[in-house]
Amino acid sequence: MERTLIGRTILALSCFLLGNLTETSTAGATTASGSSGDALFTAALPSDDPPPPVLSGGTTTASVGDVFTVPISIANVQGLTSFQFDLTFNPSVIQALGFTDIGTDFASAASSGGGVLTGITGFIDNTTGVLSGVADSMSGPATGLTPSGVLVDATFQAVAIGTTALALNNAFLTDNRVPLSSANGDFVVQNGQVAVPEPSSLILVSFAVGGLGILRWRRARGSVRAD
Secondary structure, three states: OHHHHHHHHHHHHHHHHHHOOEEEEEOOEEEEEEEEOOEEEEEEEOOOOOOOOEEEEOEEEOOOOOEEEEEEEEEOOOOEEEEEEEEEOOOOOEEEEEEEOOOOHHHHHHHHOOOEEOOOEEEEEOOOOEEEEEEEEEEOOOOOEOOOEEEEEEEEEEOOOEEEEEEEEEEEEEEOOEEEEOOOOOOEEEOEEEEEOOOOHHHHHHHHHHHHHHHHHHHHHHHHHHO
16 A cells, blocks of 8 residues: 555656656757756756867968968768858968869769869968958769868968968858858857977087088098098
């Protein structure tokens, strides 16, 4: 009799709590909450929301005079068919030489899906330091790039010691036929960086010692010939 009464009490309490259950959604998880008198409870529920796309610039280190390539990449997409962005940099540290999406994951996704690239566009301004309107899209039956990959390879030359951000802005994507904008917070933007450090003092000493050794060897060789 006592066990039956306890069981009925637990069942009644469970029904009451379920009747007061509410769901709330947050960025990355769903929670369920309810109340029973003065008691409050919150339980985490699994979320089916996919992570937002991430557009990112590469990070690298170069020496003065080096020509190098920095990738602009995308992650967490479900069928990316077009992109557009601006990229700003410090022109006193690096200068832009060009950009392309030929040979990138975006180009491979277009061709493997039976489509073609429309053709990349954009402008280089090494006075103010900006690649503007860098854009391309797929045409034909291609379903788009999934789930991640390189969109563009940008080529620069290091011209002076320093550090510069590669800041992405004014970005637009078409993912799974849905237009997205960085200004609206539809996806995450992560800037890149290029560092052009001063030559190591150890390297300078090595060059000095090596040069001194060569000079002594030449003098000794000349002395032997004189003898």
